[in-house]
Amino acid sequence: MANTKIKCLNPIASIGLDMLGAEYDIIENVEEADGILVRSASMLDMELPKSLKAVARAGAGVNNIPLEKCAENGIVVFNTPGANANGVKELVIAGMLMASRDIAGGINWVRDNADDENIAKSSEKAKKAFAGCEIKGKKLGIIGLGAIGVLVANAASALGMEVYGCDPFLSINNALNLSRLVHIVKDREEIFANCDYITVHVPLLDDTKGMINKDTIDLMKDGVVILNFARDILVNEDDLAVALESGKVAKYVTDFANPKSVTMKNTIITPHLGASTAESEDNCAIMAVEEIKDFIENGNIRNSVNYPPCDAGVCTTAGRVTICHRNIPNLISSISGVFSAVGVNIDHMFDKSRGDYAYSIIDISSPSTPDMLSKLEAIEGVLKVRIIK
């Protein structure tokens, strides 16, 4: 069998790539790719190769990938939730500290006064310009308690902050990992009204875009600090610029430099450094490669953002076929009809749906044949069929 071809659209840590093994080739030409590994490169305008089966993003956000177009073409998109969460958490805590103490101003002052022989004495005079406040005892509101939000909540709580979290989709796992000191609130308005620091950890979706805007800022305390290490357009930056100008928002700390954010007053902006640690890059590469390998070799789906989870383990029967299909009535019976027509027994069949799309793993008692493949592909609503074995 030919090797599986993987295209990396960004550099991916070698610890992950090394796990691909001898049956995989890293290729240059994306048009031949079976799988794509990507970090921040935009795939939004890319022509998706016919051969493409899977895309794995080494990171959490997937706004650089056309999820719907991929789903329509039977291409399963994965991300790596939690793999870089610690790296992002540490930068959020650093951002909160930098918003509270003028560390950068102080460092710059020392640099600018390096020639002053009396710098030790001058420092004592100059330092009042860089004085700040402590975060201990302050109220932190976290919108979104996913992997990153939970780590930020626990760390801030350990630093003595009073932490409030809000997430209508809080998973059992994340709830179990949350410190008991963290107050869960039902409405984010409670966070807007009461917190001194507000940090956003939600994915970029149609209904989260611009969620920090004039209306929500108006609900906040005067002098609030807003942190955004998720995605820039979660914040309406025109509204925020006005609030920063008036002092309503004391500081905006963000990991997203863009032509607008860099012009705004009272900002602390880093160039998307959240996951730029050796540990996060390694963790993301390992997870992305594990996901793509399990999908290519066994047809299993773990951590997809456009198809449902579906895990049938390693195939122990003579054949396995996987099908990406639309979630429509009678399709499963048409699929099983193909096997019964050729006298092949289905040993196990797993079918899971997610919105408009569904995925089947079918283990059969004889090896799959090209004839089955073409019959399955001809069914209305079938998007991609793969013979695993």
Ligand code: MLT
């Ligand atoms: C993510 O989506 O995981 C973060 O933005 C970090 C990154 O991609 O570098």
